[in-house]
Amino acid sequence: MASLITLKERVYIAELMEKGEIGKEYVVAGWVDTVRVHGKLVFVVLRDRSGKMQVVAKKNISEDAWRTAKSLTPESVVAVRGVLVESKAALGGRELQAREIVVYSKAEPLPIDIHDHAKTVLAKRLDWRFLDLRNPRNQTIFLVEAEMARAAREWFASNGFVEIFTSKIVGAATEGGAEVFSIVYFDKPAFLAQSPQLYKQMGVIAGFERVYEIGPAFRAEPHHTTRHLTEYTSVDLEMGFIDSYEDVMDAVEGVVRAMVEAAVGRYRSRIEEYFPGAVLELPKKIPRITIREAYKLLEAAGVKVEWGEDLSSEAERKLGEIVEREYGSPIVFVTEYPWNARPFYTMKKPDEPEWTLSFDLLFRGLEIATGGQREHRYEVLRRQIEEKGLNPKNFEWYLAMFRYGAPPHGGAGIGLERVVMQTLGLSNIREARLLPRDPERLTP
């Protein structure tokens, strides 16, 4: 017999729970969250993307529907037509009394526990990512990510930035390092872009003045840590006609604030429910300290630092704690990094050339963004390439841009997954990436 249920009739569970009419018939569809079979009574919790509700099937319905109800398995996809009734005992005070049930897809016994993410190790969960994401907690991570990306685009658009799409297949490594993936491009060697850095500078110099890109970046570093991916999403921006790198920090602060506020604004209740360690708001003004001030703070706290060197990951974590305590902020800009810790295109501090006009943004002790003012003077830039031991010949097309009118400019790159991770308080960045790639993992 043909099904009497059509999905056109379908209503979302959240809507039904909020404003469905008691006594009326409705069709809901989704995944079977749990089944509890009693003697002459079956309780089913049905889940769609809006929420969950209880469906009850009693033995006195049609023979067919009763048999179907008894044999439901968790995570099967079903549709139910039933009458909405009040029920003191049911979750949310109402439930659907089933009349008809259609099983579109019967699920086999599950290979992982999807009700509690903590009951299965992350590696196993990732092997079964499509099931792992059925868990509303895990789904929330990607709702937050999507909202952050949307908010970033909106912020960029309303601040005069043009979205660009640069090539991820490149003929030379951006910064001369060895940390790139090699690919075969017909008969030539090529690489996966580790950053759109040089191209976004091109966007500025080409006359767009302000550009941004949200896209993949590839790093061939064999990191075995909870905060590195070999492929991640970079929120990149570059802006011309700036007075100083302070202008770039203002922009980064604007985007990051927009991202966090949008995500919390839209998903506050879900975030509070599933991520008790989440950061729900950023300070009015993100503190800015120079790295030399950071060295002092760290030394005062008994942490060993090397002046003139980059901060170690331990120092960054400690600094995060100190700033939280001293400034009451989970987030801080650290500025004026030493020249030896920065790439060739960074502008040096005019009066103190061993330091640079650059910054990192540390969120709960983890670097989530890096940026600064770029060197736009041809001769100086050329010299800096040599200073870093790189061959200017490999940067000919790039250097040429600075001989035909390049405005003072600067920019930054923000790690999207890291923002998500630190906002929600995740312990592993792989959780914040739909399909994480690390030195070992290439599937799914």
Added chain:
RNA sequence: GCCGCGGUAGUAUAGCCUGGCCUAGUAUGCGGGCCUGUCAAGCCCGUGACCCGGGUUCAAAUCCCGGCCGCGGCGCCA
């Protein structure tokens, strides 16, 4: 890349140090039974595992070696 830790049913774990009492325990899942108000239902019965290869030993889940795989720390970075 360097260093450390680990691999036991579908899942998560106990046992390993101090070899035999392991016929490998527990929870959950799965199969079956009872149950008309449960809510990750309850109770009863059942099901299912020592990563691979070699070695030591009377005896190996347990000790040793090699391999494969996983996790984490560091450097570096987003």
